[in-house]
Amino acid sequence: MFDNIGQVVLLFWRTLASLPVAWRQREKVFEQFFEIGNASLLMVCVLAFFIGGVLALQTGPALVARGLPSAVGGIVGIAVAKELAPVMMAILIAGRIGSAMAAEIGSMRVYQEIDALRTMNINPIHYLVLPRVVAMAVALPMLVVFAILIGWFGGATVAAVNRHMMIPYAAYFGDLRNMVELKDVANGVFKSFCFALIIGTVSCHQGLTTMDGPRGIGRSVTKAVVNSIILIVMFDYILTRMLLH
Amino acid sequence: MNPSHQPAYGVRLEVRGLHKSFDGQEVLRGLDFVVEPGEIFVLMGPSGSGKSVLLKHLIGLEAPDAGEILINGDSIMTPEIAAKYRMALVFQSGALLNSLTVGENVGLYLREHRLKTPAEIARIVAEKLADVGLADAIQKMPAELSGGMKKRAAIARALVIEPQLILYDEPTSELDPLSSVVMGQEIWKLNQRTGVTSLVVTHDRDLAFGIADRIAVIDEGRILAIGTPESIKQFKDPLVEKFLKADFKRETQIKSL
Incomplete structure (x- = not known):
């Protein structure tokens, strides 16, 4: 994957440079935005609820046994907001939307639609890449905010019904409010914004460089998802380290 | 900058010493030809002779290793070319x-x-x-x-x-004979109506001899013959004659020959 990292960076730079024409492409941005939200919202809810739930289940009984039931809300709250919601949602979106982007653009490349755009003097970056990257950069942070709230609620539900915890909703959310600060949520949202840029750029790049006919489309989709996930995990560490203090 | 819309008129297309290789394999080996304004120029040749690669060069989708392509004297590789001249390519698949x-x-x-x-x-x-x-x-x-x-x-x-220059890539491939005739008529009518310079890449002999002002026969990246349809028919070259006269025969007929 690192052999074409320079091309990915160049595509990202060209996409940034084309931001002034983003308003002209607003219809396509809204189209992509709707596609991302519509296709992912239910999955985000289910995934986030169970992530919050399983986190409460893993940490809650041990904390309660040591006389620390008030830490459950805070631990679930911080872990979901700063780490689990942004990373898990980014991985979900890389699989669900990044793959679709690579497949669609790859198919356009294979069937000469991108060549046709070029012959009409239409820049494929303006027409295809920019709307997707911008829509992703707006949609993923919004989905992550949603995932954080649902994740907290999932943790609260498990903490309330599990017989080893039995922490009331009000107490759980009170503890969560005491421990989680707004900057923790902002931290997670910022990370998800960076992940969105990675997913959008990597997926579009794989689509644009598709070769060898229909078989190449499958290869591009796989590489788009795998490369996105690897970069998400690497950048998660780098961003966490940067945002630590 | 977008091209301004003026009435269509043909441009002069000139190809000089065009060379292109892919992975060491030479696909175009020094092509030279001129298409005059408003002319229907047909480029014929067997599959794999370099026709489609040449088309991609003519529209600026590929850069040549050597040689140049000029539109009314301006190189196709200059950034302003798309703003100055209107060109279109009709792809084989659409x-x-x-x-x-x-x-x-x-x-x-x-x-x-x-x-x-x-x-x-x-x-x-x-x-x-x-x-x-x-x-x-x-x-x-x-x-x-x-x-x-x-x-x-x-x-x-x-x-x-x-467009001032329109390129057609195999316009009659995958079409039945009647549709091929309709397609040929469309190309001819468009040329007559607008005066657009037309370059048609095909291996359909009926289409080529039906609509062309001039024909070039290309094989292995080289032009074998160039001229009016009549002169191409008379051209004495084994490869050209073989390409223009090749016909299907049943095995029994082949054996009896």
């Missing part, structure tokens, strides 16, 4: 955008470059589709069209540009 309707495909150039108001674009799209006999297909998706309809829709998309 290359319509599958996510757009036929009408949206045809109006794409005008819409993306903001050259007309939406109402004017709708009028022009309807007019160009009617010109190629596809007035009823405006709301259809490309997947709903036959091969011939896709090619005609691609011609309508090219017409919207009001």
Whole structure:
């Protein structure tokens, strides 16, 4: 994957440079935005609820046994907001939307639609890449905010019904409010914004460089998802380290 | 900068010493020819002779290793060329955008470059589709069209540009004989009506001899013969004669020969 990292960076730079024409492409941005939200919202809810739930289940009984039931809300709250919601949602979106982007653009490349755009003097970056990257950069942070709230609620539900915890909703959310600060949520949202840029750029790049006919489309989709996930995990560490203090 | 819309008129196309290799394999080996303004120039040759690669060079999708392509004396590689001259390529497959309707495909150039108001674009799209006999297909998706309809829709998309140079890549491939005749007539009528310089790449002999002002025969990246249809028929070269006269014979007939 690192052999074409320079091309990915160049595509990202060209996409940034084309931001002034983003308003002209607003219809396509809204189209992509709707596609991302519509296709992912239910999955985000289910995934986030169970992530919050399983986190409460893993940490809650041990904390309660040591006389620390008030830490459950805070631990679930911080872990979901700063780490689990942004990373898990980014991985979900890389699989669900990044793959679709690579497949669609790859198919356009294979069937000469991108060549046709070029012959009409239409820049494929303006027409295809920019709307997707911008829509992703707006949609993923919004989905992550949603995932954080649902994740907290999932943790609260498990903490309330599990017989080893039995922490009331009000107490759980009170503890969560005491421990989680707004900057923790902002931290997670910022990370998800960076992940969105990675997913959008990597997926579009794989689509644009598709070769060898229909078989190449499958290869591009796989590489788009795998490369996105690897970069998400690497950048998660780098961003966490940067945002630590 | 977008090209301004002026009445279509043909440009002069000149190819000088064009060379291109892929992975060490030479595909174009020093091509030289000129297409005069308003001319229908047909490039014939067997599959794999370098015709489609040449087309990609002519529209600027590929850069040559050596040689140059000039439009009215300006190199195709200069950045201003797309703003100065209007050129269109009708792809072999049509290359319509599958996510757009036929009408949206045809109006794409005008819409993306903001050259007309939406109402004017709708009028022009309807007019160009009617010109190629596809007035009823405006709301259809490309997947709903036959091969011939896709090619005609691609011609309508090219017409919207009001091109000064139009390139056709295998316009009659995958078409039945009747549709091939209709396609040939469309190319000829468009040339007569607008004076557009037309370069047609094909291995369809009927089409080539039916519409061409001049024909070039290409093989293994070299031009073997160039001239009027009559002179090409008289051309004495074993490869050219073989390509122009090759015909299918049943095995029994072959044995009896």
